[in-house]
Amino acid sequence: MGLETRVYQKENNLRFGKLLRASLTDMVSSRFLATQLAVRDIKAQYRQSYFGILWAFITPLTTAFVWIFLNSTGTIRLTDTGVPYPVYAFSGTLLWSIIKEAINTPISSTNAAKSILTKINFPKEALVVSGIFKLLFNSAIKVLLLVVFIFVFGVGFHWSLLLLPFALLAAVFFGITIGLFLTPIGMLYKDVGRLISFGLGFVMYVTPVVYAIPKEGIMRSIMLWNPFTPVIVTARDLALGQPLQFLPYYIGLLLACVPLLFVGLVFYRVSIPIIVERMSA
């Protein structure tokens, strides 16, 4: 019987393909651990809370209500969105919250596992995957609310609505890719986490989250370049049955994210021992 042999030494075995394969293998083999961790956190989160799942809606709902209020009172004047404004605003804030969470997921789930990271050797990829599971669970609930909005405000059913889950997966995928790159540094310095939430607050205003892309001006060019735009707009267009304005950019962006995600995974794998060393030091 051949025993599995592990070698630990200072030279990192830095063949990209080998590392990537190891990372993906671990991800598959640790799916039970990932599910178990996700189930644990979800259960624990709702067992100690009275309103439970409601909290998942509150942030996107309140942001949407603020904008709906501003718009309906005429405090601000927004370009016509082509659909009932409440649905537009809510779908925007909801998608935005999903992307934001996706970016934060790798860093927060790694951080939460600090105590076991420094003591037990297990496939670290499971942390990222369990974070994705939790995120998908929370997002699924939010999307149900969005569907209710769509029907209540008379947008009605479009076949493209069935593609919405894929668009959500794409949004998660996009966010996780960004998050993976930020995680190693973010584990070392708390500043990174703060910068992310601070920065994203700004980015939201140059993304068509609560208002449409203006017809002209500098804002229009920024929004057209902004990689968050196609992710949000396409998902919303699918949900509301609008023509897809950003399809080429969207597909190109997602294709570009595939290799980037792989690089991110390898970076994550290489950096974990270095981070563990600093955490326990």
Next chain:
Amino acid sequence: MKNNEHNIQSDREVLVKVENLSKKFCKDLKTSLWYGVKDLVSGVRGNKHERELRPKEFWAVKDVSFELRRGECLGLIGHNGAGKSTLLKILNGLINPDAGKVTIKGRVGALIELGAGFNPILTGRENIYNNGAVLGFSRQEITQKLDDIIAFAELEDFIDMPVQHYSSGMKVRLGFAVAAQMEPDVLIIDEVLAVGDLGFVLKCFKQIDTILPNTAIVFVSHSMPMVSRICNQMILMEHGKPKFQGTNVAKGIDLYYTRFANNESNVVFDDGSLEFLSHNCDLEQGQVLRGQDIGISLCFAIKKGALKVVPTVYMEIKDKDLRPVAGVQSGQESIEVKDAKYLKYYFTIKNSMFTLGAYGIDISVKDAESNSPILRVNNFIKFSAVGDKSMWVPFELQTDVAVELK
């Protein structure tokens, strides 16, 4: 039979091979984080350079090498901060070494933290799955072993209670019960078993004994009786370097104890009627061999008129955990002091049979009639028992044995 077994063991393959392992650490947090960023960058490019100490760094582990075969147990001892845990982390693959190489064959199990992955809100039963998953079990395996785990932890009545209401001992029990289901080829044990109650600690050791023949164990402990019981080779670490290494476990333990042998003695009670002048112990360098007699003399000055009869002296011998293991008492008959100015006692402890380790002697002087204390001095003589053979019990009894064959 015994010989045969030995041969099989020495033929067994090497499971753990450590060659010139070194690891550095940084003393300052801010610098450490900044080095972390630098290491991230150089790590991505594959850092193959010789690593030297940067400012504020030190070698937490330096030049450690050993080999461990199946059925062997390596004891890793040393004072706090000697680098034991760092070494374990490298062996466990949590951090990468800065120099040297570790080769490990087979499934590695680590008893470094029990109950990892527990969530306090969830019940014991749910947490068995969480902990099991972190340790690398599959769902089926856990479901299969669930009853064994609960029975081993002796928590049948509390298994559906949230873990946050468990006592720390109960948590450790549940954690160990899950971990005990591992069938590792290499087992790494850090000082985790100290929390449970006695019955449970014994149970843990029974479990370790059963897996020992098929496993290579690295055992970190401050409990020398445990080390001498299960280890057949050892490394004594000091400032990251192996100070002693070899199969002579008893010698390593002696060295470990001599480091702590210079504790101060202190007077804890004194009613003023006696003054402790001097004492003498006839041991050379404070070391006693098995079966050797120990001669101790005590000398006191008597304060005038303070005493009527000669007080009794009680000496208590304590091991390094401050557990009393033996006692000695002077005679009870009353001798009148009259005008004597000095009082001397001569003790001879015959045929001492202490197990290896460090000991201290406390003395208490009491009034022979009223039994009220006069003087108490703690730890006024230190000695250590040395030799080749270590016993599991702290003290042996001198025995005559007759064997008869018919």
